[in-house]
Amino acid sequence: MNNRMNKHAKRAQPPLTKVQARVLDFIRDELRSTGRSPSLSEIQAEFGYGSPHTARFHVNNLVENGYLLRQAGHRGLQLAESPGLRLLGTVAAGAPIEAIEDHSDVVDLKGFSDDNHFALRVCGESMIEEAIADGDLVVVRKQTTCDDGDLVVARIGDEATLKRFYRERKKSRVRLQPANSGMEPIYCRVEDLTIEGVVVGVIRLMGS
Known part of the structure; x- marks a missing residue:
């Protein structure tokens, strides 16, 4: 039983890097001001990345670490739920x-x-x-x-x-x-x- 509980226990989110924090803040601001998430191209333009692949890299890390949820579509990012x-x-x-x-x-x-x-x-x-x-x-x-x-x-x-x-x-x-x-x-x-x-x-x- 203890093993099963540990298996399903929520993994603590690793600390954000400064770059990740800025990307997450931008996505959060866009969601709150426009009601939709920015595209990878918009994230690229906001931070001056040379390629959308860099934006995808940071977004993937935020999803993997539990800060964002990914849904279908190129604007399918949502903030992960938080208990407060x-x-x-x-x-x-x-x-x-x-x-x-x-x-x-x-x-x-x-x-x-x-x-x-x-x-x-x-x-x-x-x-x-x-x-x-x-x-x-x-x-x-x-x-x-x-x-x-x-x-x-x-x-x-x-x-x-x-x-x-x-x-x-x-x-x-x-x-x-x-x-x-x-x-x-x-x-x-x-x-x-x-x-x-x-x-x-x-x-x-x-x-x-």
Whole structure:
């Protein structure tokens, strides 16, 4: 019986590479904005690939790893079903606050894997000029690296904050930039900072 249960247990999804994450985000955006998946040629054009074979390679990996479902037709891609994301707690859009983890709530979102994403509730208004308000939920892709300009959840010691990430190499420090002209950036050394993930979506519940 145990062998049979193990055989049918859901395989954990492997982490996305940056390229795979961008392809998946593009497919997700197209599905939500147009109601249909992009063709391989459209994926090729979006990312400047020299051949649709490269687009097919990335799509095949996303299907094989459980992020996409393939149906008949050249626009037959669908997002894999997801049981929802864990709402891990609160992140500061302001001064860093103590990281609060509460695994009891689940946000019902299709197309995001709980293995590779999580959700946080925003506290504060430091990102208000990017239309991220107090009480909004942010969907965060789990990763420990980021690029300049990424909107990240960064941990400084035991505190977490939501900011744009910029390296200031001449000063050997990181600038965490708010999107609120009335607030100052946060500066810290690279070694004092941990990237918990990159924001890939914002959700505002009706009545919030």
